[in-house]
Amino acid sequence: MTPMGPVHVRMSSVVRGDDKGPGVGIVNAPTAAEATAELHRVARVSGAENVVSVAADYRRAAIAGGTASTQWRIEVQAWGTAMGHPKISPAEREAGEADAEKAREAEDAKKAQAEQAERARPENDQGGKETAEVKAKAAAPAPAPAPAPIAPPEPTPAPVKASDVGPAPVTRSAPPPPAAH
16 A cells, blocks of 8 residues: 555534533533544545554633633544555556557567577578587587696795804993882
């Protein structure tokens, strides 16, 4: 299913009550459950099969107050996203069918051309055995090249003696630090 779009329902009512809240007439006030049910009905009428991400909001506010009673406005709203199967128009469907038919015809033409080429081959071959032998020789792998001769190892230089190099360099180090008492 694909999203069809947002759906929103708002219901409101005015009821009388005392300072503690709505009382008389509250039976006729909308509820969040009624708003959600109405949301689903509206979506189905629009062609949706389901509503996802449903949420509802219930609010009441005193709009007029007297000595004996107060009028309350109750507002409930619900919203969600309508989901349904994508609708394909007849023109789009016909265009898709025409494209599929063209693709089938192109595939049939390729198969027919391949069959004609296959039928034409045996007529052109005069010597069937000779042609098979030539094809077998052409398909045979080429012999591997002979390995290159291995060169003798290079001679290594003679080790250097310490007497050939000369005296070792003199290195001086700093005197040790004084000992702490």
